[in-house]
Amino acid sequence: MPYISLEEHLPGVTGLLEFNRHTAEPLRELTQLLLRGPSSLTEAEREWIATLVSYKNNCVYCATSHTAAADAFLGEHETTQKIKEDYNRAPISDKMKALLTIASQVQESGKSVTAEAVNRAKQLGATDLEIHDTVLIAALFCLYNRYVDGLNTIAPTDPRYYAEMAERLKTKGYYRPAQGYDHLKNK
């Protein structure tokens, strides 16, 4: 049970974002910019960073949601699964592997990010902006994972919840749904 009173029909981060819509607004805006804004990284690549960090933080709600979002962009489930198991053996570019190494280091601590990892990403073609965005996305999910689990929110077990969520994250992004969430009340 969540540590504070949240609307029961809203699991994970959704109940928190409705609990305080003032702080939710810039959080949603930042997430939208980083994961859906103009970028030389694809939406799936940025969702992988969110997924890997959430997975390493053992945040089931976030890891499952962003796995589903990445898979919705890719149209398959294998690649994201392989990234979680061992991204160095996943069928992704070497540059993306280098960026996921940086993201993994950020998950541990800011101090854990090594010049070696950054230089390797640069040698493989990563730009300053890609490195910046990788660090900031990884840091943002260190925030979200702590927000979601620190307040002990519920992670649904029904895969249909995450499939529906992923479809919304793919087509509408991270803004608050125009109709709110009341339609979920009787589900």
Place this chain on the structure above:
Amino acid sequence: MPYISLEEHLPGVTGLLEFNRHTAEPLRELTQLLLRGPSSLTEAEREWIATLVSYKNNCVYCATSHTAAADAFLGEHETTQKIKEDYNRAPISDKMKALLTIASQVQESGKSVTAEAVNRAKQLGATDLEIHDTVLIAALFCLYNRYVDGLNTIAPTDPRYYAEMAERLKTKGYYRPAQGYDHLKNK
């Protein structure tokens, strides 16, 4: 030296916020709302949460900046120093000690926050909103500490830098200075 090209006259988070002013805007907005917006916690109490988390993450730039900000609100240096050394022995309310326990747990991981710590804060009068804000401020500084150190930004050693910064954070808050930062170029 920072891992990406930042303006040399802008240490710590300031160079990052100027590097990408798009993502900086919602980050500044969220910080302003949490640390300066309407709240039953004082500005100094919220700066203590930022300080303690940054200190535990060994982020010198953030810990020094927010120590200076808290001290600017308090008009003295002793209390914040004692909080960093051992907040349970600092001259602060029992409710604030309980909230700092929650913040310390968030610094470790979302999963580390215990029902016991939350119940103790509630018994001492903490509201759901105060607990929510404590968790979100602590999570936000887990983001900032990773952003600042993950990109290897510079932390000035001159205490005057932090004293000036604290005065600005006290009087103007977390928005971008209207005049930008060009006036610092020849300092």
